[in-house]
Amino acid sequence: MRLFLELSYDGDKYAGWQRQPNVTTVQGSIEHALHLIFGKDIGIVGCGRTDTGVHATYYIAHCDLDIAPAECDQIIYKLNQILDKDIACHRFIQTSENAHARFDAMSRSYLYQIHFKKSPFKNNYSTLVNYGDKIDIDLLNEVASIVKKTVNFEAFCKSHGSNTTTECLISTSTWSIDHAQDQLSYSIRANRFLRGMVRLIVGSSLSVATRKLSLSDLKYHISMGTRSPLMSSAPACGLALVGVEYPYIKR
DSSP: OEEEEEEEEOOTTSSOSSOOTTSOOHHHHHHHHHHHHHSSOOOOEESSOOOTTOEEEEEEEEEEOOOOGGGHHHHHHHHHHHSOTTEEEEEEEEOOTTOOTTTTOOEEEEEEEEESSOOTTTTTTSEEOSOGGGOOHHHHHHHHHHHHHOOBOGGGSOTTOOOSOOBOOEEEEEEEEETTTTEEEEEEEESOOOTTHHHHHHHHHHHHHTTSSOHHHHHHHHHHTOOOTTSOOOOGGGEEEEEEEOTTOOO
């Protein structure tokens, strides 16, 4: 039967989600664990790709397993015993035979976190910036508003991508600050994302918020589908996939 696998992972030591030769990936690690359990190759399909070092607090993949529903919890237990501690499998969800983890997803949500004071407990999941006092929060949210109104994200797409279109529909784009924790967060939700898109949006937003890049220049590059050298990519450690929505799954 076709099953959706609900999982989460710390992407720090993985070369992203997608299986690749000669490197360790999340998909490859789970498929290896399934092979050890069932004694044969079992492919899994993820809801999307995450880049090297990017995390996922909520991720969905699908696979086809010849097991009874009552066996699902036991397979989850075995997977967690085999996989390293930075990948956690939470549950199987039985779906229709045509359900697809990638194509059926209605939206995906990402969270990018930034902290201003050095902390050994935040390094793996948040990016340290030592210029927090120079960041204009109002400018950040002006950029967030521009992003939400944008449809063509060619300016925020890594080169040499395999995208057939650079259009994305953004439903959430907002910055928030927690003064007590010296923490800054960016939330974005869309129907789809391009390779490296969120990290480029964050890096460009910080350039505007520190007045290295003007809003007018940013708007120009978005309209032209080009990228200024000041529209750099933010580090991977601060980014996490935090949500995937399907019409037939309630979280």
